[in-house]
Each structure stands twice: as C-alpha cells, then as structure tokens.
Amino acid sequence: MARVVVDVPLAHLDRPFDYAVPDELAEQVVAGCRVRVRFAGKLVDGVVLELGGSSDHGGKLAPLAKVVSAEPVLTPEVAALARSVADRYAGSLTDVLRLALPPRRGAPEKKPPVDPPPPPAAPDPAGFGRYPTGPQLLTAVAEGRPARAVWTALPGEDWPTRLVELCQAALSGGRGALVVVPDGKDLDRLAAAAERLLPAGSVAVLRADAAPDTRYGRFLSAARGTAQVVLGTRGAVFAPVRDLALVAIWDDGDDLHAEPRAPYPHARDVLVHRAHLAGCAAVVAGTARTAEGQLLVESGWAHELIADRATLRAAMPRVQAVGSDFELARDAAARSARLPTLAFDVARKALAAGSPVLVQVPRSGYVPSLVCDRCRAPARCAHCAGPLGISPRPGPGGSRIAACRWCARPAATFDCPHCSGTKLRAAVVGEARTAEELGRAFPGAAVRVSGRGSGVLATVPGGPAIVVATPGAEPVAEGGYGAALLLDAWALLGRADLRAGEETWRRWANAAGLVQAGGPVVVAADPAHPVVQALVRWDPAGLAARELADRRELGFPPVTRMAAVSGSSAALAEFLAALRLPEHADVLGPVPEPPRPGAEGERERYLVRIPRTEGLALARALREVQGVRSARKTPEHVRVQLDPLELA
Ligand SMILES: [Zn+2]
Ligand SMILES: [Zn+2]
Numbered sequence: 258m259a260r261v262v263v264d265v266p267l268a269h270l271d272r273p274f275d276y277a278v279p280d281e282l283a284e285q286v287v288a289g290c291r292v293r294v295r296f297a298g299k300l301v302d303g304v305v306l307e308l309g310g311s312s313d314h315g316g317k318l319a320p321l322a323k324v325v326s327a328e329p330v331l332t333p334e335v336a337a338l339a340r341s342v343a344d345r346y347a348g349s350l351t352d353v354l355r356l357a358l359p360p361r362r363g364a365p366e367k368k369p370p371v372d373p374p375p376p377p378a379a380p381d382p383a384g385f386g387r388y389p390t391g392p393q394l395l396t397a398v399a400e401g402r403p404a405r406a407v408w409t410a411l412p413g414e415d416w417p418t419r420l421v422e423l424c425q426a427a428l429s430g431g432r433g434a435l436v437v438v439p440d441g442k443d444l445d446r447l448a449a450a451a452e453r454l455l456p457a458g459s460v461a462v463l464r465a466d467a468a469p470d471t472r473y474g475r476f477l478s479a480a481r482g483t484a485q486v487v488l489g490t491r492g493a494v495f496a497p498v499r500d501l502a503l504v505a506i507w508d509d510g511d512d513l514h515a516e517p518r519a520p521y522p523h524a525r526d527v528l529v530h531r532a533h534l535a536g537c538a539a540v541v542a543g544t545a546r547t548a549e550g551q552l553l554v555e556s557g558w559a560h561e562l563i564a565d566r567a568t569l570r571a572a573m574p575r576v577q578a579v580g581s582d583f584e585l586a587r588d589a590a591a592r593s594a595r596l597p598t599l600a601f602d603v604a605r606k607a608l609a610a611g612s613p614v615l616v617q618v619p620r621s622g623y624v625p626s627l628v629c630d631r632c633r634a635p636a637r638c639a640h641c642a643g644p645l646g647i648s649p650r651p652g653p654g655g656s657r658i659a660a661c662r663w664c665a666r667p668a669a670t671f672d673c674p675h676c677s678g679t680k681l682r683a684a685v686v687g688e689a690r691t692a693e694e695l696g697r698a699f700p701g702a703a704v705r706v707s708g709r710g711s712g713v714l715a716t717v718p719g720g721p722a723i724v725v726a727t728p729g730a731e732p733v734a735e736g737g738y739g740a741a742l743l744l745d746a747w748a749l750l751g752r753a754d755l756r757a758g759e760e761t762w763r764r765w766a767n768a769a770g771l772v773q774a775g776g777p778v779v780v781a782a783d784p785a786h787p788v789v790q791a792l793v794r795w796d797p798a799g800l801a802a803r804e805l806a807d808r809r810e811l812g813f814p815p816v817t818r819m820a821a822v823s824g825s826s827a828a829l830a831e832f833l834a835a836l837r838l839p840e841h842a843d844v845l846g847p848v849p850e851p852p853r854p855g856a857e858g859e860r861e862r863y864l865v866r867i868p869r870t871e872g873l874a875l876a877r878a879l880r881e882v883q884g885v886r887s888a889r890k891t892p893e894h895v896r897v898q899l900d901p902l903e904l905a
Contacts, residue, residue: 258311259286259321261303263296264351268880269888271349273306277318286321289329289336291361293322304331304354328366330358330480332497338531339495345530345872346899347820347879348520356518357495365474370481374456379429380422387411387568394562398426398434398538401502405532405559407550408542409797411572412770413737416542417443417450420505423540424486425454432502433485437493437524439511439729441466442715446733447488447507455486463489463496491516491524494531504528505540510547510756510763511729515902523900525549529558544770544797545763548756548808549815551801563798573795574741574772578784586698594694600742600779601698607777608702608721612739616695617768619748620709620727626753627659629671631678633783635757640666641845641866642811643904644753645681662753663864663904664845690744692725699723707732728764737773746782746789755813755904758788759804765792812843814900818872820879823850823862824895832895833863835882839874842867864904872899 260273276294278286286292286305294303300322331339331354339353379399385391388408397404410416420436427434438444444464451460461475461484478484480497487496491514506514506525514524525541526549532539541550541559553559564572579597586592586601596604604614627636627645636645636659643663659668659681671681696704703722707714707730714732717724724732728749749761769778769792782789791800809816822832829847838844847861867875879897886895 258309258318259292260306260309261292261294261321262306262350262354263294264302264304264354265296266349266351267887268349268883269885271343271351271880271884275318277320278308279320282321282324285324285327287327287329288333289331290327291325291330293325295319295322304358306331306336307333326361326366328477328480330361330476330497332480334501334535335495335497338527338534341530341534342522342527343520344880345526345876346520346522347876347883347897348522352519353495353522356492356516356522359473359476360469362470362473364470365477368474371458371478371483373483373485374458376428376431377425377454377456377459380425380454384415384419384422387564387572388562389565390560390562394538394540395422395426398423398503399430401427401430401432402538403532403536404538405553406538406540406562407546407554407559408540408562409546410542410544411564411569412544412574412766412795413572413772413774414544414770415450416507416544417446418454420447420507420540420542421450421454423503423505424451424460424488427502427538428455428459428485430502432500433487433498434503434505435487435489435493435496435498435501435528436505436507437489437491437514437528438507439513440490442713443507444488444490445715451486451488458483460484460486460488461496463487463493465490465492494522494524494527501531501535501537503538503540504532504535505542508543508545508763508767509541509550510543510545510759512902521898521901523902526900529553543763544766545759546797546801547763548759548801548805551798551805552815555802555805561798569795572774574769574774574776574778576769576778576780576793576795578780578782578789578793580783583781588698590700591698594690594698596695596698596742596744597779597781600744600781603740603777603779604699604723604742607739608699608723610739611719611721612736612773613717613720613722613724613734614702615731615734615738615741615768615771616723616725617728617731617741617743617764618690618725619745626751626757627681627683628751629673629676629678630680630682632673632676634673634675635753636668636671636673636681637811638664638666638668639672640664641843642813643845643864644755645671646753647683662848665848695723695725705732726768728768731768731771733771738771738776739773740776741768741772741778743768743778743780743782746780750782750786750788755808756902759800762788762791762797762800766795766797812866814904816869817866818869818875818900819904820865820867820875821862821898821901822865822879822895823860825859825893826861828891828893828895829861829863831891832882832886835885837878837881838865839867839871839878841871842875875899
C-alpha cells in the first residue's frame with residue numbers, strides 16, 4: 258500500500274489517499290517518490306508520503322498507475338513541515354508541496370549520486386568574537402544542540418562570512434545547515450563566502466532564477482545528502498537538508514521573505530517552525546531587529562546575540578539628523594537638488610578624500626497616511642486601531658472623508674492619544690529628487706544608479722562617485738563608503754503601513770552599515786522622531802522593544818494574528834455566515850480592496866484578528882469553510898491570507 262498526496266487543488270480533498278502497489282512497480286516505488294495515479298477518472302500527479310502493509314480504507318484499493326521516478330524527493334521531515342505550514346496558513350498540503358518541490362527534470366537524475374566530502378574542521382571562533390556569546394553559539398551548532406538566537410549584527414559586519422561559519426560549525430559536526438537570504442545579490446555574497454570556507458561539493462545554492470536543470474540538480478544534491486549546506490532565497494525554506502543542525506535567515510524584515518503564492522507563508526515563520534519540529538538550532542539575523550524577532554527574545558524562545566556598547570561604538574557610523582526646516586546649501590546646483598548644507602558638505606569632503614558617497618532615495622509608489630496635525634503621530638482608528646486614510650469611495654455629496662482602512666468606520670472626530678490634538682493632516686508628500694539633479698550638485702563626480710528600474714548593482718569600486726540607490730538596492734562599496742545621505746525620509750516614515758517605523762530603520766541601517774566605521778551619515782528627518790533617534794544611537798534592540806510594546810497595546814501582529822479574507826461582497830457574506838470563529842476573534846470591515854491582478858470585479862476585504870495563541874484555531878476554521886465551499890463546487894474564489902505583510 259502507498260499513501261499518496263494527490264495534486265488536486267481542492268480544499269475538501271486535502272488528505273492523503275491509499276493506493277495498492279502492483280507487483281511490477283514494487284521494485285521502484287519508495288517513500289517520497291513521484292507517481293501518477295488515477296483520481297476521479299483522471300490521471301494525476303502525486304507524491305508517496307509513506308509505504309505500509311495495510312490500509313484503513315475498507316474496500317479494494319486502486320493501483321498506482323505509474324512510478325514517474327524512483328528518486329525520493331520528499332523527505333519525512335519536509336513532509337511533516339509542509340503539512341504543518343499548510344495548517345498554520347489555512348492552505349492545503351499540495352499548495353505547500355508546489356512551493357517545496359521543484360519540477361522534475363530527467364537529466365540531473367541520471368547522474369550518479371556523489372558521496373559528501375569529509376567534514377571540515379570547526380570554524381575559527383574569532384569571527385564571532387565581537388559578540389560575547391558568539392563562540393558559544395558556534396560550539397552549540399557544532400555539537401548539534403538546539404541553540405536559538407536573534408543575532409543583531411554590528412554595522413558593517415561581514416555577515417555572509419559569519420553565516421557561513423555557522424554552516425561550517427554544523428558541517429564539522431557531520432550535520433547540515435540551511436540559510437535563507439532576501440535576494441540574489443545577498444545570495445551571491447553568501448555563496449562567495451561559502452566557496453572560500455566550505456569543502457567543495459558540500460554546498461547547494463538554490464536560486465529561484467537558475468535554469469530548471471541546474472535548479473533540480475542542486476535540489477537533488479541536497480536530497481541525496483551530497484550537499485549538506487543549502488543556501489537560497491525564500492523557496493529554499495523547504496529544502497531537503499540531511500541531518501539538519503541549523504536554520505538561519507538574514508534580514509528577516511525584508512518583504513521579499515513573504516511568499517506571494519498560496520498559502521503565503523513567511524520564510525522566518527517557516528524556519529522558526531522548522532527548527533521547532535526538527536529540534537535544531539535557529540538564528541534570526543539582521544542589522545535591524547523586527548518586532549517578530551523581539552517577540553522570539555521576549556518569549557524566551559531565543560536569546561539575543563549582540564555586541565556590547567563599546568564594541569558597537571567602535572563600529573558604528575556617525576549619524577547626524579537635519580530636521581525638516583534645514584538650511585539649504587548655498588551652492589546653486591545643490592539647492593536645486595534640495596540638499597541640506599550638512600549633507601552637501603559631508604558628501605563633498607568624502608569625494609575629495611577619494612571615497613564613494615551613497616545617496617539613498619525612496620522608490621516611488623508609497624501610500625501616504627493621515628497623521629496628527631500637531632504631533633505627526635500616525636492617526637489610528639478609535640475602534641480597532643487600524644490606520645486612518647482618505648476613503649477611496651466618496652461619501653454623500655462626493656466628499657472624501659477620513660475612514661479606517663481596516664474596519665471602514667468613518668473618523669468623524671479625531672482625538673490624538675499622544676497630544677490630544679483633534680486635527681488630521683495628510684503626511685507630507687514631497688517630491689523625490691533625481692539622479693540627474695544630484696549629479697549636477699557634484700560636478701566631476703561619476704554618478705552610478707542602482708534600483709529596480711535601472712538595474713541593481715552588487716558592488717561599486719572604491720573611487721570617488723555618487724551612488725544613487727533605492728532601499729534594498731545599495732551596492733557594497735570596495736573599502737566602504739566615505740559617507741551616506743539618507744534623503745526624503747517623508748516617503749518612508751509617512752507610509753500608512755503599520756511596519757513603517759521598523760521598516761524605515763531597517764532600510765536606513767542597511768545603507769548606513771555600508772559606510773566605513775566612524776564615517777558620516779546624514780539623515781534628513783526630524784531629530785526628535787523615535788526612529789531617527791534610534792538610528793543616531795544605533796539601537797535596533799531598543800527600537801524593536803518599543804515597537805513590540807506599541808503593537809501589544811494596539812493589538813497588532815505579531816502579538817495577534819490577522820487573516821485577510823477577500824472576495825465579492827456576496828461571496829464574503831456567505832463565507833462569514835459559515836465561519837465558526839474561535840472565541841476571541843474580532844472581525845473588521847469590510848473595506849473596498851484595491852484591484853489586484855487576476856481578481857475580477859469589485860472586491861472587498863475583511864480582517865479577522867485573534868490573539869496569537871488562537872492563531873491555529875482561526876486557520877482551522879478558515880480552512881473548514883474553504884473545504885465546504887470546495888465540496889459544494891462554489892464557483893467564486895475567496896482569498897484567505899494569514900499574517901499579510903502589508904496591512905495598510
Ligand atoms: Zn498628536
Ligand atoms: Zn477601525
């Protein structure tokens with residue numbers, strides 16, 4: 258008997274089915290291999306979860322139709338993880354397996370398996386020497402102990418090398434490791450460090466954009482146990498690493514870690530959960546610290562791996578803030594680029610010293626929020642604490658009124674909890690400056706641009722140049738930047754997103770961390786703003802603690818879990834009527850949903866909020882309704898997403 262996960266995208270059929278193994282296939286079929294089976298009259302793909310002697314199924318079992326390949330691609334550990342992730346995100350096992358298993362290719366399977374290289378020596382503990390508990394972490398990983406850390410890296414840290422040292426520790430103990438980073442640029446740096454430090458053949462780099470044969474070949478080298486270290490972007494969270502001793506994620510606040518395909522799992526959440534299931538070590542790392550990372554520390558799940566204050570002071574850039582009423586540089590070209598005097602002087606000095614200068618400018622397309630007119634704190638709904646915005650649907654008489662973006666209640670009056678202000682204003686929307694304007698302000702200096710539209714540069718040479726980059730696209734400069742200018746803070750801080758503060762710090766710090774130790778960083782933002790203060794003091798842990806305390810008070814994630822349920826208003830009404838909500842759930846909405854590709858007609862969205870401890874019960878209740886709707890062949894799709902990243 259073979260228990261098979263059948264690739265049928267129907268919520269009510271989300272369970273394994275038993276098939277008989279015919280004698281002629283008995284030689285080939287193994288747990289974890291791909292098969293074809295007859296299901297509801299059709300031949301469909303499936304994966305064997307396990308083989309057994311007998312079935313609970315009473316009648317005669319249908320036989321497996323075909324073994325597609327005898328290669329086991331689904332390990333028991335990954336199968337259990339996938340099931341669990343499906344449950345947490347109200348999705349189905351087949352959805353998760355589609356994320357976990359790359360498409361099969363014939364050629365890589367024909368290559369004979371290769372023995373793994375012998376384990377390397379333990380890593381040099383000096384690399385983690387700047388963090389008091391760093392060397393202990395390396396030892397724990399080498400010994401296969403389930404150490405858990407939230408590592409807040411020093412500015413300018415050679416983090417790819419540190420993460421590879423952790424992998425080396427796992428390998429030295431004869432075990433495996435998995436590291437996930439946000440994008441290809443980070444993965445290149447990590448892979449280069451691995452090439453230097455780890456034995457040839459011990460590493461598989463799983464890149465989303467690799468050619469299908471390459472991608473499947475590398476996946477197989479992990480599944481077969483040749484490569485015990487897997488480095489990759491978010492899809493690699495499900496990689497079949499042998500004897501997993503460590504999972505790690507870099508820059509867990511980056512929104513690229515959120516999977517855009519159903520059931521929309523977040524890489525950090527999957528890895529933390531995987532560490533829990535596998536009983537292995539976990540490191541959640543970044544220059545910044547997320548509220549989720551802080552919750553792992555405060556709940557006692559992880560300890561914090563940080564440098565002491567003196568070490569930090571020696572490594573941090575010198576950050577200065579110039580307020581909104583700053584003085585503009587006297588230079589005519591600098592004035593037209595709206596550069597503050599301090600920023601202009603700092604940049605000119607760095608260029609004269611022969612160093613490149615990083616200028617961070619925002620990407621376009623942020624949704625600005627409403628703020629308190631007096632103290633500029635983001636305006637929140639009195640009922641649910643959701644963000645206030647201008648309602649997209651005009652009110653009576655065509656007037657546009659302020660309303661909650663979560664529960665849709667109009668904000669007829671406003672009473673600021675911070676300063677008792679009663680007036681609202683739109684967050685300042687400035688005009689972003691261009692690379693051309695900046696170039697004119699520094700005649701003679703080369704201008705390089707790095708961003709999504711113009712292409713992302715991974716590195717720039719060490720000479721004098723103005724490097725204009727959008728957040729996340731900052732190239733690493735050889736020898737470090739001589740200075741960095743963080744401009745147009747309004748675009749980051751004024752976003753409606755509830756993660757705006759944390760996200761702004763992360764983006765600033767990732768840019769400022771590329772400056773030579775002690776080098777100047779100028780941020781054009783109000784020096785009294787808590788996020789700006791946390792940058793000047795370089796205090797990501799303090800900011801994360803404050804952020805988490807705020808979210809606890811307001812009932813925001815990660816202290817609560819949220820589910821976004823969207824569809825047509827008729828489908829939603831029927832969905833909610835069938836939903837058996839756990840006791841402490843709070844339903845907010847509906848609000849009109851902005852049109853998204855693939856979704857037709859006018860759609861609405863409800864949010865369901867629940868204390869974190871009841872998150873699984875909420876996911877179960879949502880899945881149950883999806884199951885009933887799928888069994889009844891309800892034609893209209895209702896989209897369910899747990900813990901959406903953007904809650905604007
Ligand atoms: Zn106020
Ligand atoms: Zn509200």
